[in-house]
Every structure is written in C-alpha cells, then in structure tokens.
Amino acid sequence: MSTKISPLAPSVVPDLPPVPGVRFATAEAGIRYKGRTDVLLALLDPGTTVAGVFTRSRCPSAPVDWCRANLAHGTARALLVNSGNANAFTGKKGRESTALAAKLAAEVAGISETEVFLASTGVIGEPLDASKFGNVLADCADKATDSAWLEAARAIMTTDTFPKLATRTATIGGVQVTINGFAKGAGMIAPDMATMLSFVFTDAPLSAAALQGLLSRGVQGSFNAVTVDSDTSTSDTLLAFATGAAAQRGAPVIEAAGDRRLSGFRNALNSLLVDLAQQVARDGEGARKFITVKVEGAVSAASAKRVALSIANSPLVKTAVAGEDANWGRVVMAVGKAGEPADRDRLSISFGDIRVAHEGERAASYDEEAVSAYMRGDEVTITADLGLGRGAATVWTCDLTKEYVAINGDYRS
Amino acid sequence: MSTKISPLAPSVVPDLPPVPGVRFATAEAGIRYKGRTDVLLALLDPGTTVAGVFTRSRCPSAPVDWCRANLAHGTARALLVNSGNANAFTGKKGRESTALAAKLAAEVAGISETEVFLASTGVIGEPLDASKFGNVLADCADKATDSAWLEAARAIMTTDTFPKLATRTATIGGVQVTINGFAKGAGMIAPDMATMLSFVFTDAPLSAAALQGLLSRGVQGSFNAVTVDSDTSTSDTLLAFATGAAAQRGAPVIEAAGDRRLSGFRNALNSLLVDLAQQVARDGEGARKFITVKVEGAVSAASAKRVALSIANSPLVKTAVAGEDANWGRVVMAVGKAGEPADRDRLSISFGDIRVAHEGERAASYDEEAVSAYMRGDEVTITADLGLGRGAATVWTCDLTKEYVAINGDYRS
Known part of the structure; x- marks a missing residue:
C-alpha cells in the first residue's frame, strides 16, 4: 500500500449513510500485511438479493468461481473479503480455501454456505491460509455496525492510495432508497473489467433478476469503460446486494430491470458506478493526470x-x-x-x-x-x-x- | 536519436557484401535533424522486381499509399527514404509531397515515377517539404556505390540507438545469391507490423509474385512476432527488391513462391527477417532485457x-x-x-x-x-x-x- 496519495484523489471522501439491512466489521487477520486491516465481513439481513459481474479472464481466481456458483441461488447473507492474497492460481488448495472461508463465515453468521460471497485481492499464486479467518470472524460478527463504510473500503485496499466510496439516493414508488458502494483497484486495470473489487449495497426491494439486469448494463459505461494499463485481473468482482428493507417503508418490490419505476434508481446506480470507476482511474498506479x-x-x-x-x-x-x-x-x-x-x-x-x-x-x-x-x-x-x-x-x-x-x-x- | 546504445545491441555490426544491381547514397537534406544524414537513395538495375508488406493502420501515411499503388506494377528502379518526418496525417499536402519526391527521384535516375518507392519516418502531422530532396538527389545519384550499407541503415534511424543490418546467402539452382537487409525501429512497435521500416535486397531472379509470396509468409514469424509497446505505426513498411543479377551467373528465374528450388532461399530470407525483427526488439525504447x-x-x-x-x-x-x-x-x-x-x-x-x-x-x-x-x-x-x-x-x-x-x-x- 502506497503512503503517497494520488494527486487526482477526490478532495473529499464522501460520508455514507447506513443502508438498512447491512452491517460491517473489519479485522487484522495478518493474511500478508502487518498493522492494517485485511478482512471485511458484511452481514446482510434475510431476504437480501444479489447480482454480480466478474472478470472475463479464462484463468479466474477461486473466489470468482465460488461467487459464480452461489449467484445461481440469488440470495446473500454475508460477504467476506480479504486483501493481501488473491487466492488465484492456487489449484486444489484454492478451492479448499474458499470452502473453508465460506464455512467459517456461515458458522459465525448462522447461515448457509450458499449465501456467503467471497472476494480476495493481492498476490497471485500463493496459497491463502483461510484458517486465519477463524481467528477474527466471531469478533467481526459481534461488533458489526451499519456505519463502518470507510473502514470497509480501507480493509480491501492493496496498492490503492485512497479509499473509494460513493453514495446516491433515488426514489422507487415515491419512497427514497439509498445506494452505497466502495471499490478497490489501482493497477492491473482494464475492461473486462477494471481489475478491481467493488461492492454495492441498497435497501431497494429488487429481485435478483432485476438487480442483475441493472448491474450488467451499468457496468458497460463504467467499470468496462476504465483502463489503467490494459491488464485484466483474474479476480475482478463487482457484487451488488439489495436488502429490500425499503419495502417496510412502502417501496414496491420490483421484479424486472426494465420496470419503469426503476428509471430514477437506474440513473442513480449508473452514476454511482461511473463515480467509483473514475476513482479507480484517478488512483491508477503512478497517475498524475x-x-x-x-x-x-x-x-x-x-x-x-x-x-x-x-x-x-x-x-x-x-x-x-x-x-x-x-x-x-x-x-x-x-x-x-x-x-x-x-x-x-x-x-x-x-x-x-x-x-x-x-x-x-x-x-x-x-x-x-x-x-x-x-x-x-x-x-x-x-x-x-x-x-x-x-x-x-x-x-x-x-x-x-x-x-x-x-x-x-x-x-x- | 539517442546517443546511448542499447545494452542489448548485437556486439558486432555485420559487414554486408554488395548485392549486384543495387547502389546507395545518403545525404543531409536537413528535413528535421542537423548534422546527420536523413535521406537515402537506392538505385536498382533494370529488371528489379519488388514486393511489400505494410501497416494495417486505417490511417496510413502518404508514402504507404504511394507504395501500395506502385506495387501493382511489380518493378522498381529507385527507393527514396527520409527520416525526421513521417509525412503521415498530412492530408492533401502529403499526397503532393509524395508526388514531388517521386518526380525528383525519377528525374535523377532517368526512370518512371511508377518505379519509385518511398518511405518516411519521424514526426507525424507536419508537412514534409519534398523540395529539400531536390538539393541532394542529383549528388546522391552521382556518388551511389554498392557498399554503403551501413550508411544507408544509419540514414533512416530515428530513436534507434544502433543501425540494424543482416545478411544471408543461399543457393538457387546451385548458384549462390545474397540477401541483405536493414531496418529501423525502436518505439511504436507492434504487429502488424513492428513500427518500422525495413528494406531487403537480393540478386536472386524472382518474379514479383514469388517475392511477394515469400515476403508475406516470412513476415508472420518475424516482424509480426515482435512488439515493444503494442503501438502500431501509420508508416510500417517492409519492401523487398530482387535485381535478378544472379541470372547472369546461371541462376534460374523463379516464378512462384512455392517452387521447390526456393527452399534454401526461403529459409535464408526468414532467418534474415527474424534477425532484423529481433534487433528492433533489442533496441526497444529504454530496453534493458x-x-x-x-x-x-x-x-x-x-x-x-x-x-x-x-x-x-x-x-x-x-x-x-x-x-x-x-x-x-x-x-x-x-x-x-x-x-x-x-x-x-x-x-x-x-x-x-x-x-x-x-x-x-x-x-x-x-x-x-x-x-x-x-x-x-x-x-x-x-x-x-x-x-x-x-x-x-x-x-x-x-x-x-x-x-x-x-x-x-x-x-x-
């Protein structure tokens, strides 16, 4: 992690409001770095839907394989991310490592492993010792709060020089919903996608299919329109989670991405994705312009x-x-x-x-x-x-x- | 032109023997550089055939257009190359400039403009003042010799740190023939082709079709297999000239690239093209490995x-x-x-x-x-x-x- 902040960094780090149904905690598991957080656990309320877009690399990381498989179920209850080790090109050990990580997260959250999503970023080719998660996850689950956005964005950084966050609001059926997101990425950045991890959270009540439709389209003009060095990572992961909590305030549940009631939401989501993608380019390794x-x-x-x-x-x-x-x-x-x-x-x-x-x-x-x-x-x-x-x-x-x-x-x- | 020679340069610059039917001269026309040669004129005996492979850029330079048009005739009597200005993206002025350059070369050589081949390398977008050729071409024609290979290779250099030359021999029908070549290129180097100019000369008696067949195939494993920075120039030009002078020593005239009598020649040509292409990569801008x-x-x-x-x-x-x-x-x-x-x-x-x-x-x-x-x-x-x-x-x-x-x-x- 660089200590010198990119001269192109936004002058202000936005303050993100809570998204009902989402809580976070971070920890120092000592995956690779010393003296900084390297683990992020997000806990999601029951009923949360999920969508994802991943690297088109023919050599994807083990966590990408894991997420692709779980995406078929359409629901998510936890997200576990680590920095320092990408768990990529780690063969059979990589698959064992994702299985163990998911098992540990499922245990502390009291959920099924199919509802756990994983992402890893850092060195390629080194086995990831997932047992290290075991030392910190119970504590993370205990202390998770709805306000730890900045801490979450910091825990997933690698060569990034600043944390990348964005927030938007929109209304669906007259009810205001929030969309928050954060991202990491500075090198190995090219479509498809930017070499990066990015996570988006909303309380909008959206079916998994609707969320996937919005995300797949939104990525084209944002993360797939940003490049630092033409190099595409094995680990690119963009996940979006919709807790649906706004339904309690009267927001209608939307089943299809093309629903007209989503026009404001779609614009807000696309704007947030562009914002995050541009922050990645602004943190391009060595960038001055x-x-x-x-x-x-x-x-x-x-x-x-x-x-x-x-x-x-x-x-x-x-x-x-x-x-x-x-x-x-x-x-x-x-x-x-x-x-x-x-x-x-x-x-x-x-x-x-x-x-x-x-x-x-x-x-x-x-x-x-x-x-x-x-x-x-x-x-x-x-x-x-x-x-x-x-x-x-x-x-x-x-x-x-x-x-x-x-x-x-x-x-x- | 850099003054520090690439650490990867070949330790010895090969000494090229004459190719019967080919003479050279170089001159200082002051196109852009001061105190160095920037013009090369090659004079080719009657009966010389020609083949070429060019950039696939959709925005080729004016000389590339010129050569493509003349290649249809299959014969060449002169090659005029300048460094310092690429005559690329120069619009109507570029076309006027190539026409004037060819006219001046045709006049001093007493040949048709359709037998003149042109190449330019250097700055893009600046009009090339072809009248400057008028000051030096008559003198070039007078002093042209069959031994000025190194001078020729030097005159076409831009950011190159060393001249790139290679020579091979082969036999056709039991008669020895020579293949000489030189090239320039150090940046904006990528297939198709390496951003470079390269010129190959042989006394083998080959039809234009046979020469083109050999060249088109040879380029795939040589210049189209070398890259410095993935950038492709508007000016890439590889031209091969066959004077046919070896026919006077009994070499058979070959009409087709697939002729079995060409197997030794084909290998020698391919080896020479690989040698030149590798020299280009060895002179990649800033290269240390x-x-x-x-x-x-x-x-x-x-x-x-x-x-x-x-x-x-x-x-x-x-x-x-x-x-x-x-x-x-x-x-x-x-x-x-x-x-x-x-x-x-x-x-x-x-x-x-x-x-x-x-x-x-x-x-x-x-x-x-x-x-x-x-x-x-x-x-x-x-x-x-x-x-x-x-x-x-x-x-x-x-x-x-x-x-x-x-x-x-x-x-x-």
Whole structure:
C-alpha cells in the first residue's frame, strides 16, 4: 500500500449513510500485511438479493468461481473479503480455501454456505491460509455496525492510495432508497473489467433478476469503460446486494430491470458506478493526470468504444500526456491501429476545447500556448471525431509515468 | 536519436557484401535533424522486381499509399527514404509531397515515377517539404556505390540507438545469391507490423509474385512476432527488391513462391527477417532485457500467437521483468485476458529452464536462488504451456523501464 496519495484523489471522501439491512466489521487477520486491516465481513439481513459481474479472464481466481456458483441461488447473507492474497492460481488448495472461508463465515453468521460471497485481492499464486479467518470472524460478527463504510473500503485496499466510496439516493414508488458502494483497484486495470473489487449495497426491494439486469448494463459505461494499463485481473468482482428493507417503508418490490419505476434508481446506480470507476482511474498506479477519451462520429457505439480504448491503452498516448504534450500524431496512430472503420482524411482531434487536427491535417491555426497551458492541468480530455457516423463512447484512463514502472518493477529491488 | 546504445545491441555490426544491381547514397537534406544524414537513395538495375508488406493502420501515411499503388506494377528502379518526418496525417499536402519526391527521384535516375518507392519516418502531422530532396538527389545519384550499407541503415534511424543490418546467402539452382537487409525501429512497435521500416535486397531472379509470396509468409514469424509497446505505426513498411543479377551467373528465374528450388532461399530470407525483427526488439525504447515469449500446448498456432502477444504486451509482465522478478502470477493474468482457450488447472509456466508453476499451482519446489540469478541476465525466456493442444508460437519483446517513459514523455520537458 502506497503512503503517497494520488494527486487526482477526490478532495473529499464522501460520508455514507447506513443502508438498512447491512452491517460491517473489519479485522487484522495478518493474511500478508502487518498493522492494517485485511478482512471485511458484511452481514446482510434475510431476504437480501444479489447480482454480480466478474472478470472475463479464462484463468479466474477461486473466489470468482465460488461467487459464480452461489449467484445461481440469488440470495446473500454475508460477504467476506480479504486483501493481501488473491487466492488465484492456487489449484486444489484454492478451492479448499474458499470452502473453508465460506464455512467459517456461515458458522459465525448462522447461515448457509450458499449465501456467503467471497472476494480476495493481492498476490497471485500463493496459497491463502483461510484458517486465519477463524481467528477474527466471531469478533467481526459481534461488533458489526451499519456505519463502518470507510473502514470497509480501507480493509480491501492493496496498492490503492485512497479509499473509494460513493453514495446516491433515488426514489422507487415515491419512497427514497439509498445506494452505497466502495471499490478497490489501482493497477492491473482494464475492461473486462477494471481489475478491481467493488461492492454495492441498497435497501431497494429488487429481485435478483432485476438487480442483475441493472448491474450488467451499468457496468458497460463504467467499470468496462476504465483502463489503467490494459491488464485484466483474474479476480475482478463487482457484487451488488439489495436488502429490500425499503419495502417496510412502502417501496414496491420490483421484479424486472426494465420496470419503469426503476428509471430514477437506474440513473442513480449508473452514476454511482461511473463515480467509483473514475476513482479507480484517478488512483491508477503512478497517475498524475486523469484522462477522458471521447470518440465521436464512429460507425457505431461499439466501434467508438474500441477506438476509445485503443487510444486510452496506448503507451505512447499516455506517456505524451505525462509529458504534457498534445501529441495528436500518436492519437492518429491509436485510431489507426484499432482496426475499426476510420478515414484519415475525415478525422478531427481536440485536446479540451482546442481542435488541433481537422479533416486529416494539422488544424490551420490553433493557439499553441493555449494547448500547452491546457496540457499542464491535471484533467485532460482527448476527443477524436471520426467523421463517419453517429457512434460515440467515452472511456477514462490516466497517464503513464515513471512512477508506474517503479511501482510495478522496483518492488523487489 | 539517442546517443546511448542499447545494452542489448548485437556486439558486432555485420559487414554486408554488395548485392549486384543495387547502389546507395545518403545525404543531409536537413528535413528535421542537423548534422546527420536523413535521406537515402537506392538505385536498382533494370529488371528489379519488388514486393511489400505494410501497416494495417486505417490511417496510413502518404508514402504507404504511394507504395501500395506502385506495387501493382511489380518493378522498381529507385527507393527514396527520409527520416525526421513521417509525412503521415498530412492530408492533401502529403499526397503532393509524395508526388514531388517521386518526380525528383525519377528525374535523377532517368526512370518512371511508377518505379519509385518511398518511405518516411519521424514526426507525424507536419508537412514534409519534398523540395529539400531536390538539393541532394542529383549528388546522391552521382556518388551511389554498392557498399554503403551501413550508411544507408544509419540514414533512416530515428530513436534507434544502433543501425540494424543482416545478411544471408543461399543457393538457387546451385548458384549462390545474397540477401541483405536493414531496418529501423525502436518505439511504436507492434504487429502488424513492428513500427518500422525495413528494406531487403537480393540478386536472386524472382518474379514479383514469388517475392511477394515469400515476403508475406516470412513476415508472420518475424516482424509480426515482435512488439515493444503494442503501438502500431501509420508508416510500417517492409519492401523487398530482387535485381535478378544472379541470372547472369546461371541462376534460374523463379516464378512462384512455392517452387521447390526456393527452399534454401526461403529459409535464408526468414532467418534474415527474424534477425532484423529481433534487433528492433533489442533496441526497444529504454530496453534493458530482451524477452522471448514461447507459448506451447495451445489449441492452434494462431491461438498460441494471440496468447504470446498478450503476455508480451502486458505492462505488468514487462515491468516485472524490468524488476528482475519471475512474477508468474502476472503471466497467468496475461494468459487469462487473451480471450483464448485456456485452463487454469493445466497451465505451466517456466522462466528459462526453471518451471515455476505447474498444472495450476506454484511448482512444488523450485530453486528460488536459481530463478533470481536467471532474471538478472539480460535475456529472459518465458514459456507458458497451456496443456490443451499442439499449437505453439514465439514472439519477442523487451522490458518496460522508466527510460521508456522518459523517452516518450520527457521529450518536451
């Protein structure tokens, strides 16, 4: 865990209200780190539904396998997360470890193992000693409170330099509901999904199917639109839990994601997911600049997104931004290599509001001074208009600095 | 152009013999650099055939368009290359510039513009003032010699730290023929193709179709198997010229790439292309380690290559090698994200000859000391055996260092 906070961190950590039906506790189990919390236990009231989106890696971690299997039941009563060890690529030991972790959590919560969800983040390939959970879980269950959001977000951090939290409210059938979420992730970040863990909690009364529908769609424009280094983790996990407690205050139970009464909730959820995803990019390892890449005029939205990711993942674009150079030639290169329809002679590129290239050539005259001043800021927007159609997409990333290389290369030296 | 030579440069620059029918001269035209050559003119005897492979970028440079058009004629009499300006994304001015450059070269050589091939490398988006060629081409034509290989290789360098040359011989119908080549490229290097220019010359009597067939196949295991930073240039150009002069010594004229009499020549050409491609990876910007990635046991060769490129392009794998850490967890991650068939529990990973992971787990016991010693060397081979089939592929890359970021980000500061 780095001690220096990213210069792109939000200036204020939001204060999250309770979500009725959700309680937390954290603990120091000594999984790997010393002197910090590394275990999070969330307890969920009966009736809580669950949805999830996971890494598309062909080599997923053992906890990802575990969650995928339990998701079929649609209900959740506990979430157990640890940092320091990803329990990934640990073979048979990994499966034994998830089974033991779930058993221990089920025991202290008095629930079935099929209602326990697991996530692990940290080193890959080292066996996770799940018996360490046994030392702390009973105490966690005893002291769990509805207000430990910040502590929860801190316990799951690895190379993150700041905890990532967000909160939103919405109304369903005239009743206000809360959506809280937190996330971790700073490196090995790329769609699908950002290498990260993220957990969302709401008291809205939603069926598991409705929640899954909302989550699967929401992830496309948020966690699947953020990249730090194009590397995808074995452990990416986004879980959403809906306790349904708002039903006691008169909120209707919603069975389908397409229900019109969810429009406000859907917007609030999507906004929260974007907020968390952007916080992940803002904490990109070594990041000094937050980059928004907008692609317009593509033949389709899917094409626009592929071009945007090609730009956002280009080491040469990212190092140029680090060097505060509006190097649009590298943007052209990244558009060209995406393999999507593009016509050199229709392409326009802007940095911020300043158009530097238009219809295949350097823009006739633009204020070099103004561009330089713009690039010195710590938020940079690159817009590429392909001039072909109406497809548009936005993705977020950060610059590529020597610090990224130091964090990921110097850890042994 | 960097002044510090890559530590991975070959210890000896090969001495290239003449190729009958080929003469060179270089000049200082002041395109962008001062005090160094930046123009190369090659003159080719009548009857020279030509083949080419180009960038797959959707935004290719004007010279790439020019070469593609002329390739249809199948014959070449001159090659004009400049460094310092890529003449890419220069719109209508770019097309006018290539037309003028070809006209000037055709005039001094007394040939048709359709027999002139062009390549440019350097800054993107700046108009190239082709009239500068007019100041030097007549002198180049006068002083062209059959021995200026090293000068030719130097004139086309940009961020390269050493000139890249290779030579091979083969026999066709019992007659010895020569194949010489040189290349440039150090950044913006990825398939398809490596961001690079490369030119190959032979006195073998080959039809344009035969030469094209050999070149197109040869590029797959060489320039399309090397990556520095996953960025693909707008200007990638590989051209091969066959003067046919060996026919005067009795070599048969070969019309088809599949002709059995070409087996020795094909091997020699492929070996030369691999040699040049590896030199490009060895000169990867900031590189301190040359990495060979071998993937075995994939479901097909194509699948193996995609997995190998996923590993070779992973910033986390490349920074780990820079940090001299045999971080096989990151290799697992890169295998998983490739999107190709893979089974976590059958995967084995080796660094050099040391197997560090086997069938989905850390190998029971391996000599940590030996692995560390191996990683300190400047040549690292990573082998991933997927355990699924017989598909195999090899690609080459280099590590990702702070120096890469400095070269690509600090150039303005």
